[in-house]
Amino acid sequence: MTKSKELIPDVLIIGGGAAGLSAAQMLGRSRRSVVVVDSGEPRNAPAEGVHGFLSRDGIKPADLLAIGRDEAESYGAAFVRGRVLAARGDVDRGFEVTLDDGTQLRGRRLLVATGLADELPAVPGLRERWGKDVLHCPFCHGWEVQDQAIGILGNGPWSVHQALLFRQWSRDITLFLNNRVVPSDAEAEQLAARGIKVAAGMVESVRVEEDRLRGVAVAGGPDVAVEALVVGARVKARLEAFAGLGLAPSEHASRMGTYLATDADGATSVPGVWAAGNVTDLKAQVLASAAAAAWTAVVINNHLMAEEMAADLAAYRESLSLSGA
Template identity: 55%
Template sequence: MTGQLENDQLENEYDVVVAGGGAAGLNGALMLARSRRTVVVIDAGAPRNAPADGVHGLLARDGMPPAELLERGREEVRSYGGRVVSGEITEAARAADGFTIGLADGRTVRARRLLVTTGLTDELPDIDGLRERWGHDVVHCPYCHGWEVRDRAIGVLGTGPMSMHQVQLFRQLSDDVVFFTHEGPEPTAEESERLAARGVRVVTGKVTAVETGTGGITGLRLADGTVVAREVVAVGTRMVARAGFLDDLGLPAIEHPAGVGRYIPADATGRTEVPGVWAAGNVTELTAQVGAAAAAGAMAGAQINADLVEEEIRAAVAARASVTPGV
């Protein structure tokens, strides 16, 4: 126990600070630690998938509880000398040789590079009883939860530009699917034809409450008092990157082109437009599942290591030239 506590103490300076300890952050830290980089993961301890019973779509780990997956990841990072520290990052400022990172409890740490993997917040529609069932029989992703709700009575809420896509994906999993227009526009003529062809009933009007019983959801109540029996509710959330501390670095979250929320833009390697800052996972790819987030973290970790290697080569060449005339 003592060794682990010492391993998780926050030092003054690291090659890389990883903000966020989910799949992306831990896998990025793993790549860096295995490359003999000093790295610390600073994790606020609020993973997006905490309400879920299991992680899905992850080869050889399908169904594993999210907390168990993260604990295994933390132990792997520690086994290579990486640190994992509890804390919430509230500010990040440019320093002469990298960044100064500030935590909510007043601690600070310096880093040559910053990898942001803080994930996102799901903003749910303001419907009574909806959030209380989130992650159980209120779901959002057919690939994360679809098998578990197959063949049940599913209601899909119209909440945004992806709703038509979402309802057809859930229709693949059950013959009993109802689409609730809620506060969104009614389906176009073409959309209505596609829904009807697949046997999806459309219910217009605003949904005001989720009705529940001893076994879970029993229906959705409309503004006119009508209750439509359902067992599962699928809802597209507005997804907002959790990275307000990047504002002072000139890297605020912006509206996603698909209109599904706000994200931190990054290229395919995770590099952002701010030198020295990388991003991976849901903070930049709002719809990424755990496997994709982990892969993006690994990519970003490798790219950060390569970037540091180049910096060290330049420094070594300059140092050699200063003592070896003509080199």
């Protein structure tokens, strides 16, 4: 008796955030079998709400993901909780991932939607306020802190731009140079023209009272009162588990972190492996990540369809040859 061919899911999706869920929904609607591996550690978990997402503005991150999981499951997607430690395989044999509990999962194609990790400066008290009143994006959080005293923590060449940008949301802006930022003459003039204060010296800590940010402690000077603090954190693509496939991070031109390079459709340099969401696009907000992943899912489906068509065509031609037609 001929042994039946092992049935494996069409697509393994690594990451259960907005990108991974959007891809799972689209692939499910395409009648593809999908398994989503989710470590349960979304990058935006500390945030009080998701903003700039049409029809879902202000929704809690956990609630958005719960809705997305329900929708993906309604189209047949399966979910596995775990962290991927290693991956191997190729487009011909399929791909296999090993989870932290030893579980091994296989798929014909692989979609990496693992997102980014924020690397915050080592300032005492900063991480505890991350996503609350320590934030990074004016388009995500600027409305919520409008007209407040906002500090910009100097952390790289982009900090001056952040200060000038947040000036649109408040007239009370202070740029903390933090021994990391030296504005050029042109930048200093721009800061002065916009009425942005500049504080020299190393930032030592943040002051919190009654569960609210109240100020920033600067070496050699008095605390500076702020109600929100902006941090341009470096980001790191979560790719360690995929080194065995030959996937490696690239440094972004902005010098703000690393990402996984893909083509416009999300295809990586490894045939059969795609990526979507923040892992490949540092600037993408939640809605953009979901949209990009939906398109990448379409491309993956078409790639699978082409493979299936080739196999069916070969079998059809063989049957004709055997029948003498």
